[in-house]
Amino acid sequence: MVQAVACAQMLKHRRIVKSTGTGEAHWRTDFIGCRGEGEMRDEPQAFLIEMTPNEVIVPHFHEVDQYQVFVAGGGSLGRSHDVTVPIAVHYTDQYTGYGPINAGPQGFSYFTLRAKTDPGAVYLHKPGYREKLKPSKKRHFLAHITLSTEPVLLNRREAVLEPLLEKQGEMNDGLAAFLLRLGPAMTVTGPDPAGSRGQHYLVVNGSLNHGGASYPAWSTLFVGPNEGPLNVQAGGGGVEALVLQYPAPAT
Secondary structure, three states: OOOEOOOHHHHHOOOEEEEOOOOOOOEEEEEEEEOOOOOOOOEEEEEEEEEEOOOEOOOOOOOOEEEEEEEEEEEEEEEEEEOOOOOOEEEEOOOOEEEEEEEEHHHHEEEEEHHHHHHHHOEEOOHHHHOOOOOOOOOOOEEEEOOHHHHHHHHOOEEEEEEOOOOOOHHOOEEEEEEEEEEOOEEEEEEOOOOOOOOEEEEEEEEHHHHHHEEOOOOOOEEEOOOOEEEEEEEEEEEEEHHHHHHHOOO
């Protein structure tokens, strides 16, 4: 069954948490699933982190594949990559280090999206991290996205599915990411999740209709690998949504 959550509903549960790497506080809102608390589970995760001004999240890796979508504020990723918003999409394979994430003076907000629940970050400045590393493809992508203005989206007449990842057509394990752009009330069939570990849809502009409900910007849906392609219907103002697909489990 497709899991779908609306942004306004989930932001009521925003809370302050402390980084396990630095002890600094920031805000966290769980959209789908919850913190792993040391346990890996075959359940999807989607949560929003809202960093405080000038906060730093130090370099680390996770034991699962993940996307991060930067949606507000500003800052940088790594030592040299300025991240522009409104939207930037970052992907890393499991056991692939990245960071630091540096918030600017107005804060920095990003979604973390995973097909499996991660037990928790492994920080590169803490003893024992090398023993937790395992082989992976070590892929790492960053894509910046320009959203449509309201009148352009309202007047869109054709559906567009834009690939976001480098060499996407050459990958054979299901990894793929797209930006879907639809005009008002348009309906299309999304990419088939078969052969992957599933997909997250993240609405970034306008609204999406699903199951008789409307899902505005920052709303999130998860489509499992056996669900079949999602039937996507734009709301009355059109929609732009990320379609973020995870690589299949290694055989």
